[in-house]
Amino acid sequence: MFAWYLTGEWTHRLIALQLNEMTVTLEDGSQIPVRQKGLIGRSVAGPFTRDMIRDMLNRLAYTGKTPYYGTSENARYRHRKEPIEICEGLHQPIITPETFYRAREICLLKTHVPYNSQSPIHLFPLTGILYCAQCGSHMRGASKGQDKLRYYMDASQVDCTCQCPQKLVRAELIEEQILTWIKQVLAAANNSELSQIYANQAIYENRFHRAQELYLAGEISREIYDKEKNAGQISLNSCRIRILILK
Numbered sequence: 001m002f003a004w005y006l007t008g009e010w011t012h013r014l015i016a017l018q019l020n021e022m023t024v025t026l027e028d029g030s031q032i033p034v035r036q037k038g039l040i041g042r043s044v045a046g047p048f049t050r051d052m053i054r055d056m057l058n059r060l061a062y063t064g065k066t067p068y069y070g071t072s073e074n075a076r077y078r079h080r081k082e083p084i085e086i087c088e089g090l091h092q093p094i095i096t097p098e099t100f101y102r103a104r105e106i107c108l109l110k111t112h113v114p115y116n117s118q119s120p121i122h123l124f125p126l127t128g129i130l131y132c133a134q135c136g137s138h139m140r141g142a143s144k145g146q147d148k149l150r151y152y153m154d155a156s157q158v159d160c161t162c163q164c165p166q167k168l169v170r171a172e173l174i175e176e177q178i179l180t181w182i183k184q185v186l187a188a189a190n191n192s193e194l195s196q197i198y199a200n201q202a203i204y205e206n207r208f209h210r211a212q213e214l215y216l217a218g219e220i221s222r223e224i225y226d227k228e229k230n231a232g233q234i235s236l237n238s239c240r241i242r243i244l245i246l247k
Contacts, residue, residue: 002099005057008106012050012057016159019048047161051138057107060086063100064093122150126175132156135164141171190246197246201239208232 001019004010010018022034036052038045060067060083067083124141130152132139137156144151150171156162211228214220 001056002095002103005103005106006099012053013159015053016048016050020161049155049159049161051155057103060100061089062093062095063097064089064091122148124150124171126152126178130174132164132166134166135162137164139169194243194246197239197242201236204232204235
């Protein structure tokens, strides 16, 4: 795969098509097509796609080294960043570092798009998130027509991995639907949380009134009463602040 790409004549799509046409002969003489096994939580097993080829060409692990990316300030992994440190791995390399970095250089040269004020950059926030309901493939953003209208299209159609009948989807329409759905989910979550906060508020108030009654009846000491009063006041203030935020 790297040898093909280093010629400069093979695109990600052509490499994916070539791999999908390859077969492996088993000991009993039967042949099975070459397929990728997928990644848990990211992709399913099946034919190679150009997105997967692009990802494979950027895997430093093929050189026998292991990249460490660290975490950001909010304890999340630093995806799509340069590694903080590169460590020697315990596995055997399948390509040289020179081959890897040459492939990355070619990839950067091919993906560089000069800025043109007459053709602004389009953003597709649902790329990699939106899936086709027909075949399960990723939906990929694309610009079409003279007016460069934004669409989402089935990646399997682009990669020619299946004959999916899914039509182009206008980006503005599907993005507005997703945004509306997110707002509805958040509103429902807020309403549910508000109900729980009001219930907790009633519990704290009842507990404070009960402590007050017990103190006036002489059944608890002033120290215990003050402790219950302060704890209740803190809890009630927290509830009131949370209610103001959610409203």
